[in-house]
Amino acid sequence: MEGFYLDPHVHTSEVSGCGKVPAAEVVRLYRGAGCDAIVITDHYYDGYFQRQGDIPWKEKVERYRRGYCAAREEGERAGLRVLFGQELRFLGHPNDFLVYGLDEQDLIDNPELYRLSGPDFLTLAHEKGAIVFQAHPFRTPPCAPSNPAYIDGVEVYNGHPDHNSRNPLAQEFADTCGKLQISGSDFHQPHHLARGGVILPRLPEDGKDFAAMLRAGEVTRLVRT
Numbered sequence: 001m002e003g004f005y006l007d008p009h010v011h012t013s014e015v016s017g018c019g020k021v022p023a024a025e026v027v028r029l030y031r032g033a034g035c036d037a038i039v040i041t042d043h044y045y046d047g048y049f050q051r052q053g054d055i056p057w058k059e060k061v062e063r064y065r066r067g068y069c070a071a072r073e074e075g076e077r078a079g080l081r082v083l084f085g086q087e088l089r090f091l092g093h094p095n096d097f098l099v100y101g102l103d104e105q106d107l108i109d110n111p112e113l114y115r116l117s118g119p120d121f122l123t124l125a126h127e128k129g130a131i132v133f134q135a136h137p138f139r140t141p142p143c144a145p146s147n148p149a150y151i152d153g154v155e156v157y158n159g160h161p162d163h164n165s166r167n168p169l170a171q172e173f174a175d176t177c178g179k180l181q182i183s184g185s186d187f188h189q190p191h192h193l194a195r196g197g198v199i200l201p202r203l204p205e206d207g208k209d210f211a212a213m214l215r216a217g218e219v220t221r222l223v224r225t
Contacts, residue, residue, distance in 0.1 A: 004200045006038065011043070012068075014066045023067045029193050089114060154181060
């Protein structure tokens with residue numbers, strides 16, 4: 001495969017309640033599948049942080065990063081680049097958004113991002129050099145396409161085999177709105193492995209570098225399996 005294969009939509013059992021594979025094993029599986037890099041996008045929403053109890057927000061962020069940190073440590077041993085991202089869900093809305101380019105300090109300095117409106121969050125994300133994609137916008141039930149003004153791009157292919165993400169509709173939506181496009185596996189279990197991704201001309205250094213590459217249109221191909 002020419003270029004570098006990165007899966008930008010991966011969950012760990014340490015943080016995502018629906019994730020069934022520990023972070024270190026996620027890395028080993030992806031390295032065995034020939035992947036060059038992954039982005040850990042564990043679920044960021046009110047329920048997760050409320051379950052952490054009455055502790056300082058900084059400690060909640062540290063707990064939220066457990067899956068990523070474990071994956072990064074194993075990735076350094078295994079030769080797999082691991083980046084930090086989020087799958088964000090706002091209060092009172094069923095849609096999910098893949099966010100690339102927010103680092104640990106950004107999350108500490110801006111608590112409870114799920115309480116923001118879509119426009120306010122996009123403004124903050126851009127100020128931090130981040131980029132926002134709507135994940136599986138036509139998955140049923142109950143997702144729906146967002147206002148295109150409030151997103152940078154669309155996950156036009158979601159490889160999760162246990163959901164009907166209606167990917168052709170997502171592709172049409174992105175094409176019609178002229179939005180950036182990504183593909184991701186939405187990995188939660190072993191049989192979700194490497195079912196989507198992007199091909200890049202080089203490996204990004206970190207999440208902010210990946211966001212810059214996406215914004216510059218450096219994706220050379222989408223992986224659809």
